[in-house]
Amino acid sequence: MSEKALRDLNTIPGTERKIESSLTKVYVDNGNKNTEECQKKNCSSLVSPPSNGNQTVNPGIETGITEVEYIESENLNDLEDIDKSLKTLLAGLDSKDWVLVCEALNNVRRLSIFHKEAILNMLGDVITLVAKSLKNPRSTVCKTAIMTSADIFSAYNDLIIDSLDPLLVQLLLKSSQDKRFVCEAAERALVAMTTWISPILLLPKLQPYLKNKNPRIRAKASMCFCRSVPQLGAEGIKAYGIDKLIQTVAPQLSDQLPESREAARNLLLEIQNIYEKFHILAPAIVSEHSEMSSWENFCHSKLSPLSAQAVLRVTNIAREGLVS
Known part of the structure; x- marks a missing residue:
């Protein structure tokens, strides 16, 4: 190595110096080896061992354009020393060294x-620090924190509902930004959230974001809301309140972004079917006109004239399509 190269190496911070390997990849999620370039020149990447059974790859850092790879959750290996990991977990998550933060996130x-x-007894603190990492400007840290959020949803379900807000707001923000690989990871985490957290607890958390000033956040929140409601089931939707749901969803039909409008249309069709299931005892002997009148009367009684008209337009078009 030349003297100039040695001098350049000595200018790199201690946590980012080359250790043993010149390989510059971060293994934190994807088994199918999705890659992305770092957003800045002279950035460095943590090298975590790939999921190959014995995880023998040595860490290494070097400057320049790097490729980043991630390990999927199902390919993560168990910890070798659980007690040590627990003792250093919070300090690692709160470290100023991004390499240590990534390591701690993967340990979570x-x-x-x-x-x-x-980690049940420290879960609140862990979630607070994961949310802090979601705000990190370094893409590697941010995406690792996003994947950590998804694993937390899958593992702890409703246990995290009281600590959900800081994760939710950041995931909505990240899923609506322009960095594609971060956006896609955040969307997957939001799907995990709506899959693993009970809708009866999640829906009130999502509702305020349906009126957010940012149209992208409104769209992502609307998609989550409309994905979560069907998990209530027919009886659950009836108990939650069909009137409350159409009053919440109807404004999304005129939202700025098509994602909001499409999610609202799909959910309103499902709500209509459930309404008619409970309010028409014998649909086979009830005329089509009277059936529609029942749904129409309900919409007009619960919504403003303009909102009712918008909802009925959506549901009537769908009905006409089924008849034809």
Whole structure:
């Protein structure tokens, strides 16, 4: 190595110096080896061992354009020393060294998958620090935190509802930004959230974001809301309140972004079917006109004239399509 190269190397911070390998990849999620270039020149990447059973790759850092790879949750290996990981977990998550933060985030993922009871007593603090990492401007840290959020949803379900808000707002923001690989990861985390957290608890958390000033956030929140409601089931939707749901969803029909409008249309059709299931005892002997009148009367009684008209336009078009 030339003297100039040595001098350049010595200018790199201690946490980012080359250790043993010149390989500059971060293994934190994807088994199918999705890659992305760092957003800045002279950025460095943490090298975590790939999921090959024994994880023998040595970490290494070097400057320049780097490729980043991630390990999917199902390919993560268990921790070798659980007690040590627990003792250093919060300090690692709160570190100023982004390499240590990524390592700690991946340990949260492993603990959530293999030893979820071990961090129950510190789960609130863990979630607060994961949310802090979601705000990190370094894409590697941010995406690792997003994947950690998804694993937390999968492991702890409703147990995190009281700590959900800081994760939710950041995931909505990240899913509506322009960095595609971050956006896609955040969308997957939001799907995990609506899959693993009970809708009866999640829907009130989502509702305020349906009126957010940012149209992209409104769209993502609307998609989550409309994905979560059907999980209530017919009886659950009736108990929650069909009137409350159409009053919440109807304004999304005129939203700025098509994602909001499409999600609202799909949910309103489902709500209509459930309404008619409970309010028409014998649909086979009831005329089509009277059936529609019942739904029409309900919409007009619960919505403003313009909103009712918009909802009926959507549901009538769908009905006409089925008849034809």
